[in-house]
Structures are given as structure tokens and as C-alpha cells.
Amino acid sequence: MKLSTRARYGIHAMYDLAQNYGAQPRPIKAVAEAQAIPEAYLEQLLCTLRRAGLVISARGAQGGYMLSRPPGEITVGDILRSLEGGLTLLDCLEGEDACGKSCDCPSRKVWKRLRDGLNEIVDGITLEDMLRRDE
Amino acid sequence: MKLSTRARYGIHAMYDLAQNYGAQPRPIKAVAEAQAIPEAYLEQLLCTLRRAGLVISARGAQGGYMLSRPPGEITVGDILRSLEGGLTLLDCLEGEDACGKSCDCPSRKVWKRLRDGLNEIVDGITLEDMLRRDE
């Protein structure tokens, strides 16, 4: 149950963009340097975040990335879910019956509770919350 | 953020032993069959759980495993933590300064909240809770 560095980097990058919200698009390079993330790797992550609709990109000179909506409307959950491919914990919980035997084992309730609790927490923290705690 | 099958198997096995609590030691083979877990693999997991003090083993004929204490005193958290080697999420949170720069980044608070929430949930569910929901 370790968090992937992908998730960690992702939050850092989004936080960086949040600080920059409202200004010019911010190039990958700038984010990478400020947050100490390998540039080529960050490129991938931002691409994913763009496909998830959390950031918008501007190509060409003076291009870069920016949040697609105000920091208060993007939660940590949004970010983690898109980078981790869902905070599902178990395929069994979503894709029906991945465990073979119709899956109404008693553990199922445990996983559900865990998943729901987790999502509740991460959805309760927005980028704006993170910004505010800086001051 | 997928749960390892180790964790899944672990909960299933412990649930199995909980059903058997108070009776004779239950051999690996029986647990493996009942819970559809590869026997040799389960052997490893139970060994870990024993070292963590959650189960006791009896060797030799008529031997097997049993819970070290009543189902009401073993939480899902106990099991997950011993099999996953801690529900830490990030080394940065425990082992001091694993992220290099003294780590008082704003994300840190997020991870802490996540970790604490997670642990609170899993520690709130005992094996007995799982048993009771069966009826």
C-alpha cells in the first residue's frame, strides 16, 4: 500500500499549477525544475492529466499547461484517480465478479468500506485547501 | 492503489480461522481449499502472520493454525499492516526526510490525513464484525 511516485509527482505538479492559476501557461520545464521531477517523466503525467480533463495545454512557443478550472474545484481525489487509474482497490468491486465466485464474500463489505472511506477523504481536499495552508 | 492479492488472501485466511476459533488447529491445506488460495503461497502468508503474532501454529500431525486471540481483538488493520509491511503510504511520513528536502511541503499534510484516515477505518473493523455480518 505504498503510494506511487506518480501520484506524488502528480500532486506536486498540480499544486505548482495551482499557484500559477490565472497567469500564463506554464511550460513543463518550469514545473519540472520547481518541483524536482524528471522532465520527460512529468510530460507523461501531464498528458494523462490533460486526458482526464484536469489541465489544458497550449502548444507552441509560450505554451505550457494550466488548470482547467479553479483550484477550489479540483480535488486530490480527482488527481489521484486519474493517475492511478481509479482508487478502486479491487477489480472485484467495480467490474463485477472478478474473483470468480459471484463475490458476496464477507470481505467484500470490508473493501467497500475501505474504498468509500478513502474516496471521501481525498475528495474532501481541494488544491485551494492546499494553497491556503501555505500562508 | 490496488490492494495486493497478498492482502486479500490474508483477510480471507484470517476470516477462515476466525470461523474456526476455539476449535482444533486448522491445517493450511484446509484453509487453502476452503478459500481457494494456492497452498504453498498461503504457507508464506501464514508464516508472516505468525511472526506478527496474529496466529499461532502447531506442528506435526493434527497440527495447523489458529488465531492467537479472540476475533474481536484482531482488526483488519492488524492483518493488512503485517502483510503489507505497514500502511504508511509514503516513507517520507515515517522514516524522516526520505524526500530529501526536509519535507515540509504542503502535500505532506495531505498524505498524513490520508494515512490517518485509512488506518482509522481498518482499525475499526474486527474479524468478529465480519463474522457477525454473516448471519
Place this chain on the structure above:
DNA sequence: TTAAATTCTGACGAAATCGGTCGGGATTGA
């Protein structure tokens, strides 16, 4: 005392995942 049942342990291996790199193409502003 011997045989059978069972745990204990460490080594091994295949497959997946993860963190990261690279090269080259597409797009845009100056």
C-alpha cells in the same frame, strides 16, 4: 520406533509494474 502429517525455511522463477528515457512528429508564436 517408525510412519505420516504438518509446519518451517530459503531459494528460485515468471510476469507484471514502475520509474524513467528517447526520438521524432506536430503545432504555434515571433
Place this chain on the structure above:
DNA sequence: TCAATCCCGACCGATTTCGTCAGAATTTAA
């Protein structure tokens, strides 16, 4: 036209995960 920048897919090495296996140690029962 040129430089900056995003876009995308392929690739790679390291680690982890899931699982197997062989054999040693221990205990019970016949």
C-alpha cells in the same frame, strides 16, 4: 522560417509480486 513547446509511442532496467519447490524439523499416532 526558426525556436519553443507539447504530443506520442516505443523502449529499458529495476523492483515487486505472485507463486512454486525441495527439503528440513517437529509432532502425533499406530
